[in-house]
Amino acid sequence: MFTIPESVRPIRDRVSRFIDDHLIPVELELGHGGPPARTLLKEIEEKAKAEGLYAIGHPAHLGGGGLSMLDYAYVNEVIGRCEPAQQALGTVSLQTVVMLDPVATEEQRERWVRPATMGELRIAFAVTEPGVASADPTGLRTTARLEGDEWVLNGRKWFISAADRAAVTIVMAKTDPDAPPHRQFSMILVPTGTPGYTVGEELQVMGLRSVLSGHYEVELDNVRVPKENLIGGRGDGFVLAQQRLGPGRIYHCMRWLGVAQRAFDYLCARANERLLGGAPLGDKQFVQEWIFDSYHQIAANRYLVLDAAAKVDRGEQARVELSAIKVSCAKMVNEVLDRAMQVHGAEGLTDRLPLELMFREARYGRIVDGPDEAHKQRVARTILRSYREGDGWDFGARGE
Structure with missing residues (x-):
């Protein structure tokens, strides 16, 4: 399989x-x-x-x-x-x-989505805010008020990837404060040249200034955009966020498998090549345990990721599976990288090897797209609810 x-x-x-x-x-x-x-x-x-x-x-x-x-x-x-x-x-x-x-409307698709697919422009995604717990985004403070034919947006966002060179930013804002909490928010397209839209300083994350994206603060001060810039329906912000975050989590996990594979290659090569007391490091039981644990974690997580991908292809939401692999893969890749660095000694901490850079990039995996703790709660609550409703959780059936 x-x-x-x-x-x-x-x-x-x-x-x-x-x-x-x-x-x-x-x-x-x-x-x-x-x-x-x-x-x-x-x-x-x-x-x-x-x-x-x-x-x-x-x-x-x-x-x-x-x-x-x-x-x-x-x-x-x-x-x-x-x-x-x-x-x-x-x-x-x-x-x-x-x-x-x-x-997307046809105009939105042709103006933004197709060019983003072809790499002709970048779309930034602005949800998180300073001083607001990302694990509970119902507390987001950025607002969008409809005045005639325009949305007027005010607020601050941060950790906005590629904000310095994006052509447009998707902004999550409170549009309906009197609605139920998860229907108060909408997503709105804000072209980055719009007056009142300001990109602040880059946030240095884990000592990295990434060529891939970079993370920035963004301020919106009475930013006005046409009402047609609404994405989907009014109040659909959380629904859309899940349609982005669900696939995003599995894409992260797919890539972390590749990171772990490469770290495993370094670990095993070093164990065979480095001598200690005239014998390879691989003869030491500690190192053998590292290799076993790494093999076990990579193999198990790879199966979990591929299984989740197959479920998504079948049209399942796979919320439990996606949350579970997000936690498990982030933990796995950090631990495999740590062992690969450890077996290289001081050299593993330097930029003579890619491991230290990979390790810093992997660490934020336990936070990005939802912290470990939030995903663990979601998985546990979903499974417990299934038992309360009399369905239980049949691992055999779930694997079909």
Whole structure:
């Protein structure tokens, strides 16, 4: 089960070779960011487009490759081996495009969604706010008031990826304060050149200034946009957020499998090559345990991710599975990376190896798209409710 399909293997192999040839040799330069790195990454992105390797997981009717969730999982785990590959191969826009495509108007689709798919522009996504717990977004304070034919937005957002170079930002704002909490919010498209829209300083996260995106504060001061910039229906903000976050979580997990695979390669190579007291490190029981634990975690999580992808392809919401893999994969990749760094000793902490950069990027996985604690609660509550309603939780049936 979950053998790589023959129909997917050729594109997977091509993506792997492209990353090995064009991205891994310069990943440290790209990972530490700066204008020269962005120029270099753009050049690699154009090569990917020329080779037909760009946006292969995006919907075909938008110009993407149209791979199913499960088929894309086999490719995305290869993309995950090198963080800048997300940008170079177009993965970075996928979850936003998947959210927008079903609900966008034809004008929104042609102006924003299709160009984002093809890498012609970036769409930023602004939900989180300073001073507001992201685990309970009903507390968001940014407002949007309808005045005639315009929305007027006021508020502050932060950790907004690529805000410095996005063409448009999707803003989650309170539009209906008297509605039930989860119907108070809507999403509105705000072109970034609109008066009153200001991008602040970049937030340095885990010592990184990412060439991939960068994270910024954004201020909205009486920003006016046409009422037609509403996405979907009024009050649909939380519904749309889940349509973005659900796929986003599994895309993260797919890539973390690739990160873990590469860290595992480093771990095992070091265990065989490094001598201690005249014998390989791999002869030591501690190191053997690290290899066993890493193998076990990667294999188990890979099955869980592919199983969740198959469920999504069947039209299931798979909320329990998506939350579970988000927690489990984030924990797994951090632990496998930690072991790979440890077996390399002091060298593992330096930029002579990619491990320390990969480790810093992996750490925020336990927070991005929902902290571990929120997902654990969601899984437990869903399962307990199923038992209260008399259905229980049959793992055999869930695996069908």
